[in-house]
Amino acid sequence: MLNWFFHSQLQLGLAQALVAALTALTLVLLARGRGIHLEGETLIAMVRGLVQIIAVGSILVILLRAPRWTSGIVLAGMIMAAGATSARHAKGIPDAFRVSAWAIAFGAGSVIALMTALGVIDTAITTLIPIGSMLIANAMNTNGLALNRFRADVLAHSGEIETALALGAEARSSVSPYVQASFEASLIPAIDSLRSLGIVWIPGLMAGMMLSGARPVYAAIYQFVVLAMIFAASGLTSLVSTTLIRGRVFSPAEQLLLQPGR
């Protein structure tokens, strides 16, 4: 219907963005009715996301013509930004940014490096950056989920954790059940994506490959390859992140730093 009113592609795109944003804002209003205030965070995230993607879209043409080595710099920048974004879910935990950046760099970075070396990901910048960004973005989401769950569990079980400490338990072992739960919970989206591939959703990458002339079977197999890489990158990120973060909630004298009301 929008294309009846807007004939230029840019105008149509902006109108589509507006409609999508209004739909998202409806959710914000519904949440407000239940006493959940998402207004500020959602507005900032949407405006920021739109500005960022327009900026990236504008320089993408230049970027995709740049020499291959620049993809390393671009991906490193993405990892830093992903670390900063997901670290926000670990409010009150010291060093959350550093932990997140290292976890994503190791999780997504090692999968990108290995798969590029093996020829699963083409070294062309036009392939490496889009696929690398997919792995980094999913690793970021997984990391955010893991940190969020870990923080919530530690706050909810500070009594149990301090009881274990008071009985002489090692600090890291006193939070082991919550580390385990965070790791498992963070991988739910990646596992569900793999499980429902082709049934619940047909990812954009596969559709794009078919539209650009790839054989459907190859497009389908490559989609599985990408999802398996996402799973590996996300899992490694969460593993590293939960391993590193568990020591950060304690002081050197094994005192629990993250406590309700502090």
Add this chain to the structure above:
Amino acid sequence: MSAPPIPTTVILRTEHLGRTVKDKILVQDANFELRKGEVLAITGPSGSGKTSLLRLLNRLDEPTSGTVYVEDVDYRNIEPRELRRKLGLVTQRPFLFPGTVADNLRFGPAQRGQTVPSEGIEQLLSQVGLKDYSGRDVANLSGGEAQRVSLARTLANSPLALLLDEPTSALDEAAKHEVESAIQKVVRDQGLTFVVVTHDVQQAIRLASRALVLDQGRITRAGQAGEVLSA
């Protein structure tokens, strides 16, 4: 009848102990000694810093001033796990780990690679009046029973002293009496040293030989429990 001898061996001594968080004084310049075999009550109104002081003794929180000497050693030089084994803390709410009563009693020694035999478990449980409870699931215990299991679990670590944080404040009268009896039995049978934080002055008089009264983080009175708390 002659008065009981005053214990002389000092097992714990605080020196200008204090903690301030974000400009809020929780504990200020606390100086006192704990002698072997005595029961010391720390009492005072709500928010006076009783629990904060107890947490400093166990080093669950870090002092911002002063320190504690345990058997004449600055506790910052004692490995935290060993310190917490020596000064066992029983919290206001008994956080029992899922499993049986025996599993809970074995938790502390297991941290040091030790196992407690069944006879040891039974002995600990009989000290707190819970004989034959070892196989029970902790989910099915009453509040008073859970608190006594928590006490026995801390005793399983063979502590130098026990720090009890309002051990009966969440219990009804009957359960409160059971827990107090268990504490008195341990004091009588083992001569163990206790620090009991309580807002209940009568309970402090019943349990303790000496008392400290806290107000706004400061010790305002200290001495024989009967004298200090009757004033």
